[in-house]
Amino acid sequence: QVHLQESGPGLVKASETLSLTCTVSGGSISDYYWSWIRQTPGKGLEWIGYVYYSGSTNYNPSLKSRLTLSADTSKNQFSLRLTSVTAADTAVYYCARIVTVRGRGNWFDPWGQGTLVTVSS
Amino acid sequence: DIQMTQSPSSLSASVGDRLTITCRASRNLSLYLNWYQQKPGKAPNLLIYAASSLQGGVPSRFSGSGSGTNFTLTISSLQPEDFATYYCQQSYAFPRTFGLGTKVEIK
Numbered sequence: 001q002v003h004l005q006e007s008g009p010g011l012v013k014a015s016e017t018l019s020l021t022c023t024v025s026g027g028s029i030s031d032y033y034w035s036w037i038r039q040t041p042g043k044g045l046e047w048i049g050y051v052y053y054s055g056s057t058n059y060n061p062s063l064k065s066r067l068t069l070s071a072d073t074s075k076n077q078f079s080l081r082l083t084s085v086t087a088a089d090t091a092v093y094y095c096a097r098i099v100t101v102r103g104r105g106n107w108f109d110p111w112g113q114g115t116l117v118t119v120s121s
Numbered sequence: 122d123i124q125m126t127q128s129p130s131s132l133s134a135s136v137g138d139r140l141t142i143t144c145r146a147s148r149n150l151s152l153y154l155n156w157y158q159q160k161p162g163k164a165p166n167l168l169i170y171a172a173s174s175l176q177g178g179v180p181s182r183f184s185g186s187g188s189g190t191n192f193t194l195t196i197s198s199l200q201p202e203d204f205a206t207y208y209c210q211q212s213y214a215f216p217r218t219f220g221l222g223t224k225v226e227i228k
Contacts, residue, residue: 035217045165046218047207096165099179104171105153105212111164 002027002090003096009024012089014121017078022112029071029086034078035108036069038091046091050098051078066116090119123148125213127220131228133228140196141225144209149189150214153213156185160205168207169194199225 006071023032030082036048049059051069059067063082082089091116096108124147125188134140136157144154152172167176170187182197196203204227209220 040144045210045218047219057163058215062216077127099170101171104174105155107167107210107212108157108165109167109170109176110164114164 001088001096001119002110004097006093006095006112006115007117008115008117010116011118011120012085014086014119015114018080018085018089018117020080020093020095020115020117020121021077023075023077023081024097025076028073029078030073030075033100033106035096035098036080037094037096037111039094039114040091048080048093072108085119087119089115092116122216123150123214123218125209125211125218125220127207127209127223128223129223131224132224133226135228136197136201140199140225142194144187144194144220146190146192146211146213148193148213150211150213152188153211154182154185154187154192155203155210155212157208157210158203159203159208165189165208187226199205 003025007021011017030053030064030121033050037048039045049069051057051071053071057069066083068081094111098106100106126145128143133139153170156169168179173185184195206222206224208222
């Protein structure tokens with residue numbers, strides 16, 4: 001059974017870079033696409049983007065100018081890097097596997113437990 | 122972006138009640154609509170995918186229906202462990218978007 005675990009600093013200073021890693025166990029990251037999603041009380045659940053092991057990515061346009069997603073097959077991990085953060089980037093960040101079935105769409109399953117990142121001024 | 126509108130935003134119900142939550146999309150999604158359950162302090166958990174397919178391990182009291190722009194999640198007989206927040210999510214177009222959630226509370 002696939003398990004995902006987010007890791008990274010829980011506190012980031014405004015204008016600096018937020019970096020998170022998702023470690024996948026119980027399966028290979030080469031087999032699926034992988035996504036980051038964040039959650040705030042004000043905006044709810046926001047899809048950040050996805051990454052494939054090959055380096056292929058798709059970003060939410062609202063974050064595209066500040067976002068980099070990458071994957072490391074040697075460590076079975078994928079990562080998020082968000083630059084020039086502000087208080088609006090304070091959120092619980094989740095990583096999730098994307099399951100796709102042709103003709104039926106795709107969905108996020110499973111999710112990591114989530115990690116709270118607070119941007120301080 | 123496709124806007125996902127859930128109703129109601131919250132409701133109070135009793136154990137054994139039949140519950141229906143509605144999700145409306147701003148564009149035709151065909152069947153590309155998923156439902157998740159989230160309990161406090163936990164990550165969302167997939168319940169229904171492709172509008173009406175029950176995820177493995179999810180109790181059969183949960184069901185989904187709809188197509189196009191209108192979808193529903195139904196809980197046939199509410200159980201104590203079902204008190205949570207429910208979200209719909211579209212996989213028709215990028216960026217993926219979620220509804221703001223429906224919080225189900227105990228009456």
